[in-house]
Amino acid sequence: MALTRWNPTSDLSTGLFDMQRDMNRMFDTFFRGGMQDEGNYYRTGWTPAIDIAEYEREYRVRVELPGVSKDDVRITMQGNILTIRGEKKQHEDPKDLNLHRSERWFGTFQRSFTLPTTVQSDKIEASYENGILTITCPKAEEAIPKSIDVKVK
Amino acid sequence: MTRKDLMKRPEKKESVVQPRSYYERRIVPPVDIIESDNHYTVQVDMPGVNKESIDLKVDSDTLRVRAYTGDYHKGDAKLHRREIIPSVYEREFQLGKEIDRSKINGEYDNGVLTITLQKNESVKPREIHIK
Numbered sequence: 150m151a152l153t154r155w156n157p158t159s160d161l162s163t164g165l166f167d168m169q170r171d172m173n174r175m176f177d178t179f180f181r182g183g184m185q186d187e188g189n190y191y192r193t194g195w196t197p198a199i200d201i202a203e204y205e206r207e208y209r210v211r212v213e214l215p216g217v218s219k220d221d222v223r224i225t226m227q228g229n230i231l232t233i234r235g236e237k238k239q240h241e242d243p244k245d246l247n248l249h250r251s252e253r254w255f256g257t258f259q260r261s262f263t264l265p266t267t268v269q270s271d272k273i274e275a276s277y278e279n280g281i282l283t284i285t286c287p288k289a290e291e292a293i294p295k296s297i298d299v300k301v302k
Numbered sequence: 303m304t305r306k307d308l309m310k311r312p313e314k315k316e317s318v319v320q321p322r323s324y325y326e327r328r329i330v331p332p333v334d335i336i337e338s339d340n341h342y343t344v345q346v347d348m349p350g351v352n353k354e355s356i357d358l359k360v361d362s363d364t365l366r367v368r369a370y371t372g373d374y375h376k377g378d379a380k381l382h383r384r385e386i387i388p389s390v391y392e393r394e395f396q397l398g399k400e401i402d403r404s405k406i407n408g409e410y411d412n413g414v415l416t417i418t419l420q421k422n423e424s425v426k427p428r429e430i431h432i433k
Contacts, residue, residue, distance in 0.1 A: 198385035198386045199383055199385050199386070200374070200375070200381065200383060200384050200385060200386045201381070201382040201383040202375055202379040202380065202381050202382070203379060203380040203381075203382060204378075204379055204380075205378075209379070211374065211386055213349045213350065213385075213386055213413075214349065214413065215347040215348065215349040215412065215413030215414050216345075216347060216412055216413060216414040217412070218412075246336050247336060247337040247338070248334065248335070248336055248337075249335040249336070249337055249342075250333055250334060250335040251334050252332035252333055252334065253332045253333065253334045253345065253347050254332070262383070265382065277412070279349060279350055279351060279352065279353075279410075279412070279413055280347075280348070280349030280350060280412050280413010280414065281349050281350050281386075281413065
């Protein structure tokens, strides 16, 4: 390593420039929502909360989807993978609204997960109430635990 | 009034919803507030509550919303994933003078509570006809 003469002012100035660059980046990502930036920070969108409960004969999946229209949700089952995708639509163009506060999220979402056992995909039912989508997936016959009485002679 | 009385915490106001166990959480639900010519519309995302359990109260200058989701998992369900936690939604709004306290309406549909706050006649925009 070569010995170099230490210049306190240059050190300070590069430090300041670094800091300025960092600050600019921070403001940019904050005000532009981070979409255009380097990709180290971007919004992944909305992920609705999900519960998966297993009962003896079925799985019941609950998804929190407040304000989503029933027609805008699609549920697909492929093998053991259940996929829920859809869109939460805003009623009107936000540009036309005099919005004082806008905290609710709108846009598309998608979630997939693998169910532990095979289900009867033709008997899956879904209902939507109070902003909660409930999907009932009956287990395939071979996945239902059976108790067999064994006679002892 | 004795000194002991003064030291007492104010009694909790009676409420329909109180957290029932330690794992229930409190949520400040997200809201949109939209102003129109005649009214304000407040939309609150609060999925999973029954209409009957929503507690909407106006107390002079504050409008308070509270609701409890209840716990859906009873019995012997095995939970593979649990992200929907029993919660109490709670949010307060300050009401300005322009809001008519007697005309506040709430409607719960598809997990969204929509509160309509009518403006007082005096602040509504008025068109003046020129004779």
